[in-house]
Amino acid sequence: MKNWSFTVLLLVFVHVVCQGQYKVVRTVEWKDLDQLELDGKGAIYVTKQNGNLAKFTSTGDLLLEYSPTINDQVHQLVVNNQFKVYLFYQDFQRAVILNRYLSDPVQYSFADYGLGFVSDIAPDLQQNIWVLDISEFSLKLFDPRRNLVVETKSMSKVLKQKSNNVQRLINHQNRTYWIDQSAGVFVFDNLGNYLFKLDVLPGFDYGFYKDEIYSLQGDKIVFVNLYTGIERVRNVPEGLSGKIRVHEDRLYLIQPNGFQIYQYLSPEN
Template identity: 30%
Template sequence: MWLARPALGRPEGVGVRWGTVLACLLPLATHGQGTVPSAASVAPAARVAPVEAASPEKTVNPNAPTPASGTWALVKNLTLPTPGAASLDRRGTLYLADRDNNLRQLGRDGQPLNTYSPAQPGHMAVVEAWNQNSLLVFYDDRQQVLLLDRFLAPLSEIRLADYIDGTVRTATLAPDGLLWVLDESNLTLREFDPQALRVVQSTPLDLIIGRSRPDFRFLRQYQNNLYLVDHTSGIFVFDNLGNYRKKLPFLSLDFITFRGDELVYLSEGQLHFFHLYNLTERTQALPPGLDATTVRQVLLGDQYAYFVTTKGVVIYQL
């Protein structure tokens, strides 16, 4: 019986009643018919998302002001044909895949620092540098994860197909060194231990997704929550154990980024700043002359903003 299956995100030890089950599943079953949960909705749907204290981990200053409209100061415009995935570490160092799938390491102001050239070709679908100890590169065509140190020296290489029975769409690196991967074939979010080379836990997504046809694009862990971007229906939010918490109704997104206590995304030619705990949102115009249709990814550091476009990287001082 499917009701014997634990409800995703339900606190351990809490009993399940028919009313609670129906309250949890009804919004999911009707989502494909146009029902969009509010930014504060959680599972069970009757509860309001609790305000959590920010993680004590060292991050960008949560109180750091973002630039007011019209105050963007251009620092550098780097020409780089067809750049790929990019990521920013806690020191403000930028990591960027180029057209030839080399990984470039750039200083805060765009100064070249180092380059990693892989021994065999492959498409760098994800670059994740937020972990303080290692850097993750995910090759979607090879279904392989590469871990590098801060000098871009290889630490380990893992062929996910040897341990996961399915196709991984996207992946990210958690602060504890474990990997989160989205198994698209089985619609399952999995946590993988790269040291023990085994799946630690799995979260099925079928009941959460409901009747919708997802198009997963991006995965990122930040301040003890895991954010899974579905281009079709919004952002699914899980805790650091993989339990489903809520859904943010931000549609048609390919990427998100974070700065302090805000989730940042680009939509309709503007930057949107969504506060993770107050659940408030504000917008800000892009720098003058920057074509939003060319922007592939936005990264915000403590002092600089990086806009990865189809022609390269444009850097502004905040």
Template identity: 30%
Template structure:
């Protein structure tokens, strides 16, 4: 009996790691300043053998027929704004019910919609270098001609919570903040040292929780503070847009929604509803509903 207890005690001393072993965390979720991720890297997502959150809890409530939908955005109330193939702006309630439609007086390509401000919706026309502001009923409030503001060409733009404008000047590779009330630029951040010799492909810009996120399809997601000071880079290359929900950033990759926690750096994967993964172009996730964009239109799911 004493001999058996002695052998058992020795086994715990020799093999403690087998009892305390934990799962190894996912590879570098954040690239520190000065150490850019490889340009050819694909979005960092959960491994294929890691468990994913099933989409079985998603309930299809509506299908919106909107061929070739363009850029889209959700406001804080869950209202959805979508550009169609003719660059009209469609407004839908959280459950996908049609509310309003804005038709521009002159043609232009909608490169970005930003509705997170709730009181104002920003529409960026990249071909005519114009910013249009709409109210929450999709009625015009005002507009800015960027050719009068920038000595160059804006590639992407967004509206800050304080109604200031963030602009990415592609001509001189600067990130600039414009105060429309004072009619002056308040901050300017050069990007040439961050980008190096790579050829960036800027696609999306959004200020969220006092940080500014700039999506470069080639290099990843650059993160700045709300004054334009560079903080870090997320190694999610190959993206055209990102979304935010709570404390998480999310994007579509590998036929699933990849969530990345902004503070714990944890990553998780949510599977798409069966039968839609091959045709999905974009996904927006709100508090109660998710919106899956395909070539035929938008599928609205209750979460």
């Protein structure tokens, strides 16, 4: 029994360095690009500063465009559900939900449902929406089908309200991750109960892919398994910086006037 426990402990702290390298394979120009996110199949969604939305293939070919009725910057673009696209406008306190063809928009104004000021949202796989209501400093679960808040969780025991600086709120694999620039990454279960704080290095921006959270750390991307804590590292080209997203063997570098697509090359290549 003692030997088995020791083996598990060793696995948790495995650190794998991949010796391959990323190489740029395509540059896509898209003026005034603001945000970029990937769905589970690797399709690329980008917004412009004026709120316009576009969908590309994983290799950078334009598929669809959407011009919203709200001419304002999108605070959050969420595509963790392959059938839905969520746009959250913080200034208007409104969420717009589109289908995967970027059509049939449905709008929800959070003020109509007794919510205070919503700073961030995190739609889950059941098409409910976790919202961070900073007026009450709580996580609330909004059900769009019933137009009802069905769960409220106070955050006062997890974080101090005056010191929090939310960088991102995201639901991934039925857990909600509260990413705070100064305090770290906090994990909540599907009912909004606080579980633990992730042991990850501070990052400028975090992404999620399958069972891992990743961030750019100098000349490397550091991946940490969300369930085992096992860490692996991939090298990136010298001088690469900014927000990135990763899907399989591709890396997407977000730039003000478009994005670059990198391919990961193994040592054999």
